[in-house]
Amino acid sequence: MMSSINRNRPRDAIQSQIDLAHAITAQQNAIATGKRLNVPSDDPQGWxxxxxxxxxxxxxxxWTANIGRAExxxxxxxxxxxxxxxxLTRAKELTVQANNGTLNAADREGIAKELEGIxxxxSDLLNQDDSYGGKxxxxxxxxxxxxxxxxxIAAPSLAKLSGxxxxxxxxxxxxxDAMLTTIDAIRNGSGAQRSAALTTLxxxxxxxxxxxxxxGVARGRLESxxxxxxxxxxxxAERRQQIESVDVTDAITRLKKLDITLQAAQSVYGRITQRSLLDFLR
Incomplete structure (x- = not known):
């Protein structure tokens, strides 16, 4: 049994040195990159x-990009x-003015023309494109x-807004249609029809x-x-930095300790491998 243990010692010593070398490399990478997690095996849970x-x-x-476009x-x-x-406020003012009994047909025609401009x-407002080429x-x-x-919903549908x-x-x-009815009432309708048009406005x-x-509510939701x-x-960002980032001072201390341990292991292994067969048989 003792012979078997002795035969395994060189192999164990080599593996120990390999493990130490890997640990040293990991610390060197951590110091160089500023991150302690470079591969999943560094810390599976942290990774x-x-x-x-x-x-x-x-x-x-x-989502933030979506908010920007929606805003x-x-x-x-x-x-x-x-x-x-x-x-609409201006259209109501004009309709009230048009219902004044002192206005003549020419006056009402002028008002109707202004309403047509409104x-x-x-129409331009309701059918305009947005900044991205859609309606x-x-x-x-x-x-x-x-x-x-x-x-x-950043903008209502056409039907909801205009209907x-x-x-x-x-x-x-x-x-x-409300505007067209108002314009027709001003040109051709009675006072009662103009009053009805005003109610619709x-x-x-x-x-x-x-x-x-x-x-305004939609804009408030976007801002929130x-x-x-x-x-x-x-x-x-802070949490990710806490998990990923390395304490450089601590990493350097660990690196020095690992390097000293590796040098010691290599020294011991060197002495062992130089011993002769008679040394093992004593």
Whole structure:
């Protein structure tokens, strides 16, 4: 049995030196890269956590990019809806003015022309493209992912923005039709018809006001999500650094100790291998 143990000693000594050399190489790499995790075997649990953190960082970077694009569309939509509200306010003023009994046909024609200009502007606003080449107010509203299960609609659909307006007769109308009805009432209608058109414009104004409020809510959600990811980015980066980074001073101390241990092992092994057969038989 003793002979067997002695025969294994050189092999064990060689393996010990190999292990020490690998440990020294690992410390040298850690010092050079500033990271203690260069391969999974350095720390399997730490490597797994870093992988999870990196995945979350990638997801949040993608969501932050989505937020940026959504914010661009949301700002453009809010500005456009605000302009619709301004146009409707002016349209109401003109309709009230047109219902003045002292105006003649020429005066009302001038008002109708101005309303047609407002309607043309409405058409441009509702059919404009966004900064990415698509329709700002599309047939179907685009839900933008801004988190694991969160989405936001940066701009309403065309139908939601321009339709569903109470026509004062138990039905609904569109922004375009409300304006066309008003223009026709001013040109050709009676005072009662112009008053009815004004009521519809009031409904349109209320509708657009609600849409403007909803747009503000959407922008608020985007801002909140962006701020959350700004904070999360800092936390994730700090945690990743804690796991990955090496304490250089500690690593240098470990390297020196390993180097001394390896030199000692090599010295002992050298003396053992130089002993003669008679030395083993004594």
């Amino acid at each position: 797994l956590e870093v992988s999870l953190v990196a995945r979350q960082q990638g997801n949040e970077a993608a 661009t569309r949301a700002v453009q939509a809010e500005s456009s809806i605000s302009e619709l509200a301004t146009g 309607l043309a502007n409405f 700002l107010f599309a047939d179907t509203a685009i839900e933008v992912p801004i988190g694991g299960t969160r989405t936001v 569903g307006i109470d026509d004062g007769a138990g039905g609904t109308t569109t922004l375009k 009031d409904s349109a104004t209320n509708h657009v006001s609600v849409m403007l409020t909803e747009q 999500a962006r701020n959350q990811f700004i904070d999360s980015k800092i936390v994730l």
